[in-house]
Amino acid sequence: MSILSQQLLQHTTKPASSGAILALEDGTVFQGMSCGAEGEAFGEICFNTSLEGYLEVITDPSYAGQIVTLTYPQVGNYGVNRGDCQADRPALRGLVVRDMCHAPSNWRSEASLPDYLRSQGVIAIEDVDTRALVRHVRDHGAMRAGLSTCAADADELLARVRASASIVGDNLARTVSCAAPRTFGANDLPASKAFALKEPPRPRFNVVAYDCGVKRSILEGLVRAGCRVTAVPWDTPADEVLALAPDGVFLSNGPGDPDAVDATYLAVRELLGKVPVFGICLGHQMMSKAAGAAIEKLKFGHRGGNHPVMNLLTGRVEITAQNHGFNLVFPSLGALVAAESGGVSAHDGDLRAWVRRGVAPVVRNERFGRIRLTHVNLNDGTAEGIEFLDVPAFSVQYHPEASPGPTDAHYLFTAFTGLMEGRQGSLAIDIAADRLAGWAFARTSGAIVERQEEGEAHA
The missing domain is CATH 3.40.50.880 (Class I glutamine amidotransferase (GATase) domain)
Structure with a gap:
């Protein structure tokens, strides 16, 4: 394989990653792949319908205590420019997307979104059917959720979700x-x-x-x-x-x-x-x-x-x-x-x-x-x-x-x-x-x- 072919393959193929689980307190479970930091997070599941501005959403302090689902299917395609950040660091608990771009292309980009999430300790999951997830939240309402890259199985994570605190009554x-x-x-x-x-x-x-x-x-x-x-x-x-x-x-x-x-x-x-x-x-x-x-x-x-x-x-x-x-x-x-x-x-x-x-x-x-x-x-x-x-x-x-x-x-x-x-x-x-x-x-x-x-x- 030529050097050019190797470079093309490197920038069009997603790196290997571990599995991840998203569990909602009503027992609904979504399986996916990790695209951020490793670990576990709990918060209220919510969704944002913006077509762009994912970095502004991720760094908005108003998302403290929440796991944010982005409804636009591909996220990260124009990378990260820190001048767009709304705070010094993200306050959200976790991120859910359909497809994460690991090789951005934009003249303002300083880093890829997955690299930024890892540097900030934000747990994220991709390969989730976000349309199904959003419909579920619209039908059943906001609820507690857990996002994990290290849980042994969904039942184990679900038990911790149901034991987690609600944002109601919490001064975030x-x-x-x-x-x-x-x-x-x-x-x-x-x-x-x-x-x-x-x-x-x-x-x-x-x-x-x-x-x-x-x-x-x-x-x-x-x-x-x-x-x-x-x-x-x-x-x-x-x-x-x-x-x-x-x-x-x-x-x-x-x-x-x-x-x-x-x-x-x-x-x-x-x-x-x-x-x-x-x-x-x-x-x-x-x-x-x-x-x-x-x-x-x-x-x-x-x-x-x-x-x-x-x-x-x-x-x-x-x-x-x-x-x-x-x-x-x-x-x-x-x-x-x-x-x-x-x-x-x-x-x-x-x-x-x-x-x-x-x-x-x-x-x-x-x-x-x-x-x-x-x-x-x-x-x-x-x-x-x-x-x-x-x-x-x-x-x-x-x-x-x-x-x-x-x-x-x-x-x-x-x-x-x-x-x-x-x-x-x-x-x-x-x-x-x-x-x-x-x-x-x-x-x-x-x-x-x-x-x-x-x-x-x-x-």
């Missing part, structure tokens, strides 16, 4: 939060994205961000909106935050059960009304709990980059990136204010009724006055966003940055700056124009449009 945010305050600014933006994104503006706002497991790209989004960011631990008291004289407070995404993250929502209760507040994902749930709302656990959660959400204020549909397993029960915030809810005084269980009415309903909250429902998930009718009308605050259940996912919700960073400037109606923004603002090609495309308009005027 404290496991991924920063240990001490840290600043984040323009110098922390990754150089690998400079070819696509414009330089950030001069910082105009001093923002304190509660780090409950914040993604790095979220901090980047704040910086690119003109914010100087100080990230603080999840349990930082409100008086210490106010002592930093912030123009606004940001509440980050994070993992697990929001009921267990008590120090954060108790601090938020004190901050609301004293400083503008913007929350996403877990931060949205923290604001909801601060207002006394109930939080429910979803059957299998929302995770992926293709969730349609209606902005009730603009009538626009945003395709959003999401990663959460718990959700706000909107009626628990208070009774409807009929005069500001299209004359309706009774809550609907399915919030898509407000989409059909074309109304953004308002409730009367005992703690903070009027709160308006601003966003609704069009897949299942759950709450996706709220706005406090009597104090400067709003929140959404999804992620406003594209890591991974679409850029439709980028306007939320702009809306936060409007909130800090004291502008009313900051959520009613032309998202089509806003989403182009931070890209390097926006100037080029704008110049092309201007030349086209000039040509039409002379014609």
Whole structure:
């Protein structure tokens, strides 16, 4: 065999690996092959439907305590670029894929995904029928699972799965939060994205961000909106935050059960009304709990980059990136204010009724006055966003940055700056124009449009 043939064979043949087992607590078992670190891990099984961005998913701190299934069939084909990582190390318990690429091809790639997983101690399994696995989770709901490359048999692993802890009631945010305050600014933006994104503006706002497991790209989004960011631990008291004289407070995404993250929502209760507040994902749930709302656990959660959400204020549909397993029960915030809810005084269980009415309903909250429902998930009718009308605050259940996912919700960073400037109606923004603002090609495309308009005027 020639040297060239050997090289081709080496880069098109998967290396030999050991077997691996995935066992769910209801007794369902999947056999496969190891494609990451060796060992055993336990967590809640979930799935993400994004078509790309596997590294951002793997390094998202919100996946702490979970074994993540990626629904796209081939994973790892463009390798690993550490500038895309959302945290210093992965927080997920394990990874499940259909087909793992061991020989990536991309100009930005620094390593193969299997090599990266092994270096980070992440246990992973491939050759799993992920379609069957996802259908099973959709039908039967999220449950505990175990992933092992060393179990003698499935029954042995299953016994350990059933003895493992649930994520319900576990404060996972404290496991991924920063240990001490840290600043984040323009110098922390990754150089690998400079070819696509414009330089950030001069910082105009001093923002304190509660780090409950914040993604790095979220901090980047704040910086690119003109914010100087100080990230603080999840349990930082409100008086210490106010002592930093912030123009606004940001509440980050994070993992697990929001009921267990008590120090954060108790601090938020004190901050609301004293400083503008913007929350996403877990931060949205923290604001909801601060207002006394109930939080429910979803059957299998929302995770992926293709969730349609209606902005009730603009009538626009945003395709959003999401990663959460718990959700706000909107009626628990208070009774409807009929005069500001299209004359309706009774809550609907399915919030898509407000989409059909074309109304953004308002409730009367005992703690903070009027709160308006601003966003609704069009897949299942759950709450996706709220706005406090009597104090400067709003929140959404999804992620406003594209890591991974679409850029439709980028306007939320702009809306936060409007909130800090004291502008009313900051959520009613032309998202089509806003989403182009931070890209390097926006100037080029704008110049092309201007030349086209000039040509039409002379014609």
